[in-house]
Amino acid sequence: MFSPSRIEILACTEILACAVLLTGCQRAASDLPPPVQPKQAAAVITSALVPGMAHGASSSDPRADAVYDNAQAVAEGKRLFNQYNCSGCHSNGGGGMGPALMDDEWIYGARLEQIHNTLVQGRPNGMPAWGGKIPDPQLWELAAYVRSMSLPETIDAANGPTPSQAPAPVPRKVAQDSGWSPPPGTTNNFTDVIKGPGQ
Amino acid sequence: MRCKTTRLCLLLVSLPLAAAAPTVPAPVPDSEVFSREQIGHALAAPTPQAGHTAASPANAPPDDGQWTMPAKNYASTRFSSLKEITPQNVAQLTPLLSFSLAVNKGQEAAPIVADNTMYVVTAYPNFVYALDLTKPGAPLKWRFAPKPVPASQGIACCDVVNRGGTVDHGKYIFNTLDGQTIALDVKTGLPLWRTRLGNINVGETITMAPLVAQGHVYVGNSGGELGVRGWLAALDEETGKLLWRAYSTGPDRDVLIGPQFKPFYPADRGTDLGVSSWPPQAWQIGGGTVWGWVTYDAELNNVIYGVANPGPWNQEQRPGDNKWTAGIFARDPASGAARWYYQFSPHDEHDYDGVNEQLLLDMPFGGQMRKVLVHIDRNGYVYVIDRHTGQVLSADPFGPVNSSKGVDLQSGRLIVNEDKTTHVGRITHDICPTASGAKDWNPSSFSPDTGLIYIPHENICMDWQNMEVNYIAGTPYVGAEVHMKPGPGGNRGQLTAWDPVNRRPAWIVKENFPIWSATAATAGGLVFYGTMDGWFKAVDAGSGKLLWKYKMDSGVIGQPVSYRGPDGHQYIAVLSGVGGWSGAVVSGPVDPRDGSAALGFVNVMSDLPKYSTAGGTLYVFSLPH
Secondary structure: OOOHHHHHHHHHHHOOOOHHHHHHHHHHHHHOOOOOOOOOHHHOOOOOOOOOOOOOOOOOOHHHHHHEOOHHHHHHHHHHHHHOOHHHHHOOOOOOOOOOOOOOOOOOOOOHHHHHHHHHHOEOOOEOOOEOOEOHHHHHHHHHHHHHOOOHHHHHOOOOOOOOOOOOOEOHHHHHOOOOOOOOOOOOOOOOOOOOOOO | OOOOOHHHHHHHHHOHHHHHOOOOOOOOOHHHOOOHHHHOEEOOOOOHHHOOOEOOOOOOOOOOOOEOOOOOOOOOOOEEOOOOOOOOOHHHOEEEEEEEOOOOOOOOOOOEEEOOEEEEEOOOOOOEEEEEOOOOOOOEEEEEOOOOOHHHHHHOEOEOOOOOOEEEOOEEEEEOOOOEEEEEEOOOOOEEEEEEOOOHHHOOEOOOOOEEEOOEEEEEOEOHHHOOEOEEEEEEOOOOOEEEEEEOOOOHHHHOOOOOOOOOOHHHOOOOHHHHOOOOOHHHHOEOOOOOOEEEEOOOOEEEEEOOOEOOOOHHHOOOOOOOOOEEEEEOOOOOOEEEEEEOOOOOOOOOOOOOOEEEEEEEEOOEEEEEEEEEOOOOEEEEEEOOOOOEEEEEEOOOOOOEEEEOOOOOOEEEOHHHOOEEOEOEEEEOOOOOOOOOOOOOEEEOOOOEEEEEEEOEEEEEEEOOOOOOOOOOOOOEEEEEEEOOOOOOEEEEEEEOOOOEEEEEEEEOOOOOOOOEEEOOOEEEEEOOOOEEEEEEOOOOOEEEEEEOOOOOOOOOEEEEOOOOOEEEEEEEOOOOOOOHHHHOOOOOOOOOOHHHOHHHHOOHHHHOOOOOEEEEEEOOO
C-alpha cells in the first residue's frame, strides 16, 4: 500500500535546497497519524458494497413469494409493462430513455424486492415512482416480468428483434442473485466481446 | 454471415454469443420508393438565368470571422467567407488542440466564437466552457455547471443532447435539459438571469438552441414523445422575463392566432382549428413541440420556426389534421401573433416533425427573384416557400419516399400514400422515410459561390405497428412499435448537394451510417461534416470529392464551425461525441438485442458499437503556420 506521507518526504529530500517545501513537508508528515493496524479483526467493520446484500444470506420479502415460479405473474407483468408505459422508456427490455432491463447490469439490484423498491420509490435519474399509483400486487408482477427479461429461457425464446415476448417464470433461486455477479449462463453478455469491422 | 472455412462457421454458430448477435436488416428494395420525377412538383420551370441565389445582407451580414450563433446568421447559411483553407491545401489540415468535455453523451452543439473566446455547452449536465483563444492551448477562462435536475435524463426521448448556445450583447445564452434558459455574463461565467420555462413532471425538456434577435430570446420545448403540449416562448434578453408564449395546439387565443393571421391555403383558415382538428381534449397532450431551429427574417420582420409531430405516434388515437403540428409558423416578434402557417404533414402518421432548419434565401423562381425559405423536411421533401405568404413554390424528394406521393401545389396538401398508413395490430412494412426522417435536426449549409445546399441526411426506412397507449403524465405517450432498416442501396447516410433552383442534386456522397452532424461550407470551396463512425471530413464544395479526413475519438454528430483566430488564420472547430437518437446504442444504456429499443432506431444501428465508442471532445483544426 502507498503511504502519501512517505511519498512527500521522499520528494522533499530530493529538493533539500527548498526550505519552504521542506518545512511544508515536515509539517505534513507530522500532522499525519502513524498508520495503525487494528489489533483485533473484530474491530473491522465490513460495509455493504452490494445494495441490499449486506448481511449474510438474503431474506426474501414474503410478498414476493406469490410471483415466483408463476407463469401467470410474468404474463400479467408483461401486459402491465405496456399499460403503464414502462415500455415507452425501456422498450421491450432493450431500453431507450431508461436503461436496458434485459441485460445483466442492475444499478439498484436484481432481487424481486429490490426491483419492487425501485418501482415503489422511483430512482433519481428519471425513473418515476409508482408507489401508490399502481396496486401493490401489480408492482410485484411487474417486478417478476422485469426480472424474467434477462433469464436465459426468456432470451432464448426471442424470435427476431423483439425480445421479452414469451417471459419465463422467475425461479426462486434468483433471490440469491443481487445482480452484481451474474451466475454463469444467466444472460448472453453481449458486451463481453465486440468484434470490430476488421474481424 | 460470410465464413471463409466451414470449420470457422461451425465455431461461430456454436457460440451462443454469435447466434444472438443482432444484425442490420436488409435494405428496402429500390422499387419500393418513388423517384424525383414521379413525385417532385413546382409551380414553374427552373429559371436559373433570372438571377443569383444568395442570402440578403440583412439576414447574412458580411462575415466578421466570428461564429456567434449556431446557424452562423439568420439566413442560417452556415457559410464562412474565410478562404485560407482550400481544396489545394486542406490535406495539411491538422488538429491544433483537443479539449475533453467530461461528458460522454451525444454532443450536438456548435462551438461559438466571439471576441476571441470559444464557448461550448455539453450534453446533460450542460456544462458550459469558455476558452481563451488568444493563448496557446486555449486555456479555460471559466466553466459553469447549471446542475439540471437529474430526473430530466429519464424523460429525454432521444439522448440528453443540447444543440448549442448563442453569444449576444455580452451574454452566452443557452438552455438546460430540465427546462431552464440561462444567460451567463461572458466575462465571469456567472448567471445574469435564469428562467424556468419547462416542467419535467409533465415530460418537458429543452434541447434546442435558443435564437436571439432584436433583444428577444426565443425558446421552445421538447417532449413530443411524452404527451407534452408544444410552445415557443419569447423572453426579454436583458431580464429573462417571459414576453409571450405561443402554443402549437388549442384555441386561437393560446396559439396567438388573430386578425394578422393570413395563411396561404384555405385548409388553414377558420376558428380554433387547433381544437377542432383533434378529438376532444387530445390537443392538450398532442405534442407539436418546438425543439428545432428558430430563425428571424430581418427583411420581413418575422420569427420563423417549425413545429414537431403530433402525439401520440399512434395516429388512430387522434383523427383529424392535428393543427398546428408538423408545420411552420411565421410570427410577429413583438406580440407573437401568427402571420402565416403551412402544414407539411397534416395528420402525421410517421413522426415527421417539421422542426428542421430554414435557409432564408433570395432565389430565381418563375423568371424573377423571390424571397424564399428552403426547408428540408423529415417527410423527405425539400420545400421552397415564399417568405411573404407561406406559399409552396416547389416540393421535391431528396431521400427515399413512399409514405406520400408528392405535394399538391394547388391545395398545398401532402398526398398521403394509403399503402403506408399505420394500424393497430398490423405491421406496415417498408415505410420510407423512417420516423427520424429523410433528414433529422442536423442542419444544412449553403454556399453562395456554388448555389448549393449541403444536406446531411439519412437513408433509412421502417416497419411500424400502432399500439393503444394510455396517457400517464411524465411517461412516454407513443403507442407504436418501430423497427428501422436501411433504405434502398443500404448506405444509411448521405450528403446531398442540392441545387434549389434546378430542383435536383448536384452530387451525392454515400455514408455507411446516417449523417447526424451538421455541415459547414466555406468560401475556400469546402464542405465539412462528421460521421457517426468518427471521421471528420472535408469535401470539395463543387464536386463532393473527399479531400481530407481525420479520425476523432468518437463519432461526430455536432455542428462544425469556421472562424478567424486572433492571429488572423482560419480555424475549423467541431465537437465529437456520438449519441443522439441514432447513436443511443452507443451513448445510451441500450441493449442492441432489442430492435425496438430507442424507438426502433437500434434495429438499424446495432453495429455502431463496432465502429465508435462514446466520447465528448472539442477539436480545433488549422493549417500548419
